[in-house]
Amino acid sequence: MSGRLESPDIALSDVSVGYGERTVLSGVTTVLPGGKVSVILGGSGCGKSTLLRNIIGLVPIQGGRIVLGGHDMAEIAEAERLDIRRRMGVLFQDGALLGSLRLGENIALPLREHTELTDSLIEEIVRLKLKLVGLADFMDYFPSELSGGMRKRAGLARAMALDPAVLLCDEPTSGLDPITAADMDQLILELRATFDMTIVVVTHDLESLYAIADHVVVLSAGRMLFQGPLARLSASDDPFIQQFLARQPSRESRILGGSWSAMVDSRRESAVGRG
Amino acid sequence: MLVGLAVDLMRCAGRALRPWRPEKPYLRARTISHLAWVGADSLAIVSVIAACVGIILSLQAAIQLEKVGAMSYVANLVGFSLVTELGPLLTCLILSGRAGAAFTAEIATMRISEEIDALAVMGIDPVRFLVWPKFVAMAVMAPLLTIWADAVGITAGGIFSSLVLGLSGKVYFNQIAYFLGFKDLLSGLVKSAGFGVAITVISCWQGFLAREGAADVGRRTTAAVVQSIFVMILLDLFFTALNYIFR
Numbered sequence A: 001m002s003g004r005l006e007s008p009d010i011a012l013s014d015v016s017v018g019y020g021e022r023t024v025l026s027g028v029t030t031v032l033p034g035g036k037v038s039v040i041l042g043g044s045g046c047g048k049s050t051l052l053r054n055i056i057g058l059v060p061i062q063g064g065r066i067v068l069g070g071h072d073m074a075e076i077a078e079a080e081r082l083d084i085r086r087r088m089g090v091l092f093q094d095g096a097l098l099g100s101l102r103l104g105e106n107i108a109l110p111l112r113e114h115t116e117l118t119d120s121l122i123e124e125i126v127r128l129k130l131k132l133v134g135l136a137d138f139m140d141y142f143p144s145e146l147s148g149g150m151r152k153r154a155g156l157a158r159a160m161a162l163d164p165a166v167l168l169c170d171e172p173t174s175g176l177d178p179i180t181a182a183d184m185d186q187l188i189l190e191l192r193a194t195f196d197m198t199i200v201v202v203t204h205d206l207e208s209l210y211a212i213a214d215h216v217v218v219l220s221a222g223r224m225l226f227q228g229p230l231a232r233l234s235a236s237d238d239p240f241i242q243q244f245l246a247r248q249p250s251r252e253s254r255i256l257g258g259s260w261s262a263m264v265d266s267r268r269e270s271a272v273g274r275g
Numbered sequence B: 001m002l003v004g005l006a007v008d009l010m011r012c013a014g015r016a017l018r019p020w021r022p023e024k025p026y027l028r029a030r031t032i033s034h035l036a037w038v039g040a041d042s043l044a045i046v047s048v049i050a051a052c053v054g055i056i057l058s059l060q061a062a063i064q065l066e067k068v069g070a071m072s073y074v075a076n077l078v079g080f081s082l083v084t085e086l087g088p089l090l091t092c093l094i095l096s097g098r099a100g101a102a103f104t105a106e107i108a109t110m111r112i113s114e115e116i117d118a119l120a121v122m123g124i125d126p127v128r129f130l131v132w133p134k135f136v137a138m139a140v141m142a143p144l145l146t147i148w149a150d151a152v153g154i155t156a157g158g159i160f161s162s163l164v165l166g167l168s169g170k171v172y173f174n175q176i177a178y179f180l181g182f183k184d185l186l187s188g189l190v191k192s193a194g195f196g197v198a199i200t201v202i203s204c205w206q207g208f209l210a211r212e213g214a215a216d217v218g219r220r221t222t223a224a225v226v227q228s229i230f231v232m233i234l235l236d237l238f239f240t241a242l243n244y245i246f247r
Helices: A046-058 A078-086 A103-115 A119-132 A149-157 A178-195 A205-211 A238-244 A251-274 B002-016 B025-039 B040-068 B071-112 B115-123 B126-165 B168-181 B182-209 B214-245
Strands: A009-021 A022-032 A037-042 A062-066 A088-091 A166-170 A200-201 A215-220 A224-227
Touching: A009 A046, A022 A046, A022 A062, A022 A215, A037 A046, A037 A178, A037 A205, A046 A062, A046 A166, A046 A200, A078 A088, A088 A149, A088 B115, A103 A119, A103 B025, A119 A149, A119 A215, A149 A166, A149 A178, A166 A178, A166 B214, A178 A200, A178 A205, A200 A215, A215 A238, A224 A238, B002 B126, B002 B182, B025 B040, B025 B126, B040 B126, B040 B168, B071 B115, B071 B126, B071 B168, B071 B182, B071 B214, B115 B126, B126 B168, B126 B182, B182 B214
Parallel strands: A022 A224, A037 A200, A037 A215, A088 A166, A166 A200
Antiparallel strands: A009 A022, A009 A062, A215 A224
């Protein structure tokens, strides 16, 4: 690969995201700083996971540019793109471990594919990676034998197998209990501190946001509402951001809630009247 | 998508045939494990069905041939039907239901649970990792299982004919050896290799098309089996016509 790729910045300029003809997100311009944890925040269906897939290169962008460590992902040759992709670790929402392989084999997979290391050395690295995420004793387990939180941690160990320069995490705390979610946040912070990686986390979990974010991008209704350091987020006067941070229900939900309450109240009154 | 899969498989074939840069050992191990699963693990069911078909054919032949006093030709009918037609077809029907359906379900489930995306992100070509070992296993094992099915069917037909129909075993096997040629065997093996390749491509292609959750896995699996059977019959017609033209 031309040039080093150590904790690179990821620059998005006027990126449009969508499926086929449908655009779900447009005009995203930001720099996710190298060596920091950037959190892409937004409600369900706002396109944040799709944006992550664009950065990974799994889904092509509809417009704009994504530049990773000085490499424009659309203009570089396929071989170089694959090489850069190898320097990315990705944690998918449910870990995406291969169900037919044991945990150790899952983590060994990228090592077997991209290195010429001996089996004993690979096994040693796998042990280290599993120890890093607290799963050293589970090397011979199948993914189906693990809890959701353990699968995510194992997914993180696999993402770390090749010592990536960039770690991308899709909803790492979704579906986890508060303690396990806090453990996952702690793990992400430790990885950043130990390996000085660029970490991008997609989430809608506010507690995770406050725990891990250095840089925040907020998406809603097909556009970017905010980008900047976490400290500036609460000062934003955007109504969606204020509502999101205050965890207030949406307008539609309030309308529904109001009519539901009114209906329940009227039924109660009529029941009391009959009694 | 289907054309892309075929192109990727040809690329894998080119890669596998490079003696100066052999496949990674873990991929060779995957291919061997698929060979064992498709081949050795199908032996029992193929044997039982082939034996039953051998007996059925000898019974059916005997009903007609004893009317004209040509019982010794039972062997010809059993052997020729099995080797050129029923051996490859029945073996590959079993493989379509057993292996093809499993291929589709596996790949579809992996597609839905993002495992295929995970492979791509790790820089591992999903076709090379998932489809190629299955392709090799089916292309190799379908003809080998067909030879086995032919042998079991003919032997079962012979034993049944000698025990129940009163046909001498020596006459039966002499007839088989005299009338069945290498060309007949080859035409059956070409068919089974073609069927095996078709089953793999269709099953894996359907798996990759899965998008909409668990229900789609079932739909794709059913579609893969039905399409595989349909394509097998078409291929059978094609190969049989070729065989007739160049007889």
